[in-house]
Amino acid sequence: MQFNKLWRMLRLGVKSLLLHKLRSSLTMLGVVFGVGAVVAMLAVGEGASRKALDEIKALGSNNIMLTSKQNADNQAAAGSRSMVKFYGLKYDDEKRIRGTFSTVEHTVPTKDLRKNAFFGERSAELRIVGTTPQWFELVVRDVVAGRVLLERDMFTASNVCVLTESGARKLLAATSVIGEPLQVGSDVYEVIGIVRNEPGGTSGARTPDSEVDAYIPINVAKERYSDLMIRRASGSFQAEQVELHRILVSVKNIDDVEDTAAGLNRMMTLFHPEGDYELFVPLAVLRAARAQANIWKWTLFSIAAISLLVGGIGIMNIMLASVTERTREIGIRRAIGAKKNQIITQFLVETVVLSASGGFIGTIVGPAIAQVITFMSGIDTIVPLYSIVLAVGISMSIGIVFGLYPAVRAANLDPIDALRHD
Amino acid sequence: MTDRVPPTTEAGAPDLPDTHGTPAAPPGQGHATGADSTAAETDRGGALIELTDLRKIYQMGDQQVHALAGVNLELGRGEFWAIMGASGSGKSTMLNVLGCLDRPTSGRYRLEGQDVAELDDDALSEFRLRHLGFIFQSFNLIPQLTVRENIELPLFYLGWEADRSAAHAAKIAERVGLGDRIEHRPNELSGGQQQRVAVARSLANDPPVLLADEPTGNLDTATSGQIMALLKELNQQGKTIIMVTHERDIAAHAQHHMHMRDGIVDRIVRDA
Numbered sequence: 001m002q003f004n005k006l007w008r009m010l011r012l013g014v015k016s017l018l019l020h021k022l023r024s025s026l027t028m029l030g031v032v033f034g035v036g037a038v039v040a041m042l043a044v045g046e047g048a049s050r051k052a053l054d055e056i057k058a059l060g061s062n063n064i065m066l067t068s069k070q071n072a073d074n075q076a077a078a079g080s081r082s083m084v085k086f087y088g089l090k091y092d093d094e095k096r097i098r099g100t101f102s103t104v105e106h107t108v109p110t111k112d113l114r115k116n117a118f119f120g121e122r123s124a125e126l127r128i129v130g131t132t133p134q135w136f137e138l139v140v141r142d143v144v145a146g147r148v149l150l151e152r153d154m155f156t157a158s159n160v161c162v163l164t165e166s167g168a169r170k171l172l173a174a175t176s177v178i179g180e181p182l183q184v185g186s187d188v189y190e191v192i193g194i195v196r197n198e199p200g201g202t203s204g205a206r207t208p209d210s211e212v213d214a215y216i217p218i219n220v221a222k223e224r225y226s227d228l229m230i231r232r233a234s235g236s237f238q239a240e241q242v243e244l245h246r247i248l249v250s251v252k253n254i255d256d257v258e259d260t261a262a263g264l265n266r267m268m269t270l271f272h273p274e275g276d277y278e279l280f281v282p283l284a285v286l287r288a289a290r291a292q293a294n295i296w297k298w299t300l301f302s303i304a305a306i307s308l309l310v311g312g313i314g315i316m317n318i319m320l321a322s323v324t325e326r327t328r329e330i331g332i333r334r335a336i337g338a339k340k341n342q343i344i345t346q347f348l349v350e351t352v353v354l355s356a357s358g359g360f361i362g363t364i365v366g367p368a369i370a371q372v373i374t375f376m377s378g379i380d381t382i383v384p385l386y387s388i389v390l391a392v393g394i395s396m397s398i399g400i401v402f403g404l405y406p407a408v409r410a411a412n413l414d415p416i417d418a419l420r421h422d
Numbered sequence: 423m424t425d426r427v428p429p430t431t432e433a434g435a436p437d438l439p440d441t442h443g444t445p446a447a448p449p450g451q452g453h454a455t456g457a458d459s460t461a462a463e464t465d466r467g468g469a470l471i472e473l474t475d476l477r478k479i480y481q482m483g484d485q486q487v488h489a490l491a492g493v494n495l496e497l498g499r500g501e502f503w504a505i506m507g508a509s510g511s512g513k514s515t516m517l518n519v520l521g522c523l524d525r526p527t528s529g530r531y532r533l534e535g536q537d538v539a540e541l542d543d544d545a546l547s548e549f550r551l552r553h554l555g556f557i558f559q560s561f562n563l564i565p566q567l568t569v570r571e572n573i574e575l576p577l578f579y580l581g582w583e584a585d586r587s588a589a590h591a592a593k594i595a596e597r598v599g600l601g602d603r604i605e606h607r608p609n610e611l612s613g614g615q616q617q618r619v620a621v622a623r624s625l626a627n628d629p630p631v632l633l634a635d636e637p638t639g640n641l642d643t644a645t646s647g648q649i650m651a652l653l654k655e656l657n658q659q660g661k662t663i664i665m666v667t668h669e670r671d672i673a674a675h676a677q678h679h680m681h682m683r684d685g686i687v688d689r690i691v692r693d694a
Contacts (some may be wrong), residue, residue: 006583017567332562335523336576336623339544409689415523419562 031358039366049293130221331418351403359395555624
């Protein structure tokens with residue numbers, strides 16, 4: 001019964017909107033573009049933030065990264081006194097971290113090497129990382145072929161290596177390379193696997209494996225190649241001695257990440273007062289990026305909301321005109337016996353039909369605008385489901401909010417005056 | 423168009439009493455519609471409308487205008503009244519108050535025993551819907567609705583189902599002689615036909631009382647005659663009709679006359 005009445009009200013509303021097709025569609029256009037703008041702006045905001053968040057997530061949000069860094073003061077001072085520069089993280093640091101923090105699950109030390117490698121006919125300079133098998137638990141990547149490093153490789157100090165995709169590409173190695181020999185410097189390694197690696201991000205935070213071509217067991221790296229690294233640069237030698245280039249620390253519980261990071265920082269300042277290290281907490285960056293993305297989204301949303309507001313005002317304007325125009329009709333309906341609420345409903349149904357259909361078209365136009373933005377600027381856009389739901393919800397509410405005043409005004413007309421109106 | 427005397431020979435116009443299965447009904451004894459109208463028959467002659475010291479005062483600047491200055495009146499069921507008077511005599515105010523569109527400043531108005539002052543706005547709307555039908559000088563049809571939809575208006579607010587409502591509207595249109603115009607819009611009809619639609623609309627909810635405000639004011643003499651004949655027939659079928667007019671020959675169709683002057687009932691002529 002109630003549904004039947006509403007259905008008839010709806011038909012009545014659609015009918016009187018269709019009487020003024022141009023006017024109705026122009027009014028609707030305001031909402032179409034308002035909703036379209038909201039959806040498109042949210043898509044841009046979502047796309048931008050999703051990209052940044054994905055990059056940071058690739059770092060692992062449970063991880064803390066310590067990186068050796070050549071301090072600027074140190075560089076100048078050391079340069080004047082000696083040819084060899086000593087700096088960076090020590091083997092002891094890793095042991096100390098493992099021994100101190102109960103919240104820490106794994107510590108993964110790494111040693112970076114740059115070596116010329118030969119694979120069959122092909123040679124290339126590879127960026128090799130000596131590390132432990134735990135690396136692959138912290139930096140989880142797809143294994144393309146073969147396997148990753150295992151404890152027994154450490155135990156037996158085997159000459160084995162795992163190529164990354166970028167390393168394999170440099171050597172033009174296919175997946176069939178498993179078991180083939182790879183010559184690094186004067187040593188020969190057996191290729192045991194290929195893993196995917198995350199290419200470098202644009203958000204400032206580098207993934208730990210973005211510039212890695214191959215992994216070897218850290219004890220092998222330490223044994224075969226000294227901590228001293230000599231670089232030849234145009235006529236001069238440059239030597240530096242670094243024990244560990246990086247220590248990855250994984251924290252068992254994500255809630256402890258920030259406390260552990262703070263503790264780590266205190267401990268490191270104590271043992272490295274010269275500040276030759278860098279502490280990086282992906283989670284903190286993630287939080288900041290998320291906050292940044294939210295501000296960004298809200299800004300875009302507010303701008304788009306203004307156009308929606310303008311659309312709403314357009315509806316109100318037209319409905320006020322319509323109420324004036326139909327004063328007599330209202331008088332007739334009231335005289336016959338329509339209650340005020342029924343007049344309000346009649347006009348509200350019209351505005352809601354208007355704004356909801358505008359909203360519906362807007363949810364088609366919005367993603368289309370987003371596509372155009374992506375096409376023209378290359379900015380990633382993602383249309384999240386919530387933005388569609390939000391846009392439709394908002395457009396319906398706009399119909400109600402901006403339709404209410406004209407509707408109430410219509411209902412409050414004095415029937416006698418309304419009947420006399422011409 | 424075909425709006426010429428005699429009234430009931432218009433194309434498609436049926437012999438009104440025949441359509442209700444009471445061809446032999448004497449004047450004033452017929453059924454209002456096919457629907458229930460027992461009240462109209464059992465209470466015939468009893469006071470349907472009671473006005474007691476009814477006043478309506480308008481404030482115009484610093485001046486008070488007594489549009490109704492104490493009206494005492496009893497109108498019986500099934501009567502056909504013409505309210506006459508010069509403009510400004512209060513007859514329009516009287517009709518508005520009787521039609522529950524306007525509330526009196528003081529005094530009592532009882533319709534079918536209901537004191538109208540006790541009703542709030544919603545209840546008053548409902549009361550109009552169930553007890554009153556309006557016929558206006560300017561027809562007051564809704565231009566964008568078809569004849570059938572205009573007739574259906576009261577039924578819409580009564581909450582009738584679409585099918586039943588449409589069928590009922592068609593039946594009433596037939597009754598006022600517009601059976602073939604049902605899907606037309608008001609502007610495609612002549613003045614007389616439009617007023618017939620208005621009459622049909624006022625009948626749709628089968629109210630005991632019809633209020634007509636100069637129903638022939640916008641019509642030529644011939645068409646006026648047809649409309650008056652139609653009202654007379656409705657009166658004979660039991661409807662109480664109260665009509666405001668300033669034309670003597672139109673008033674002559676009514677059973678009783680009431681002359682108003684300066685907000686009071688100046689003179690009553692029964693069985694004029």
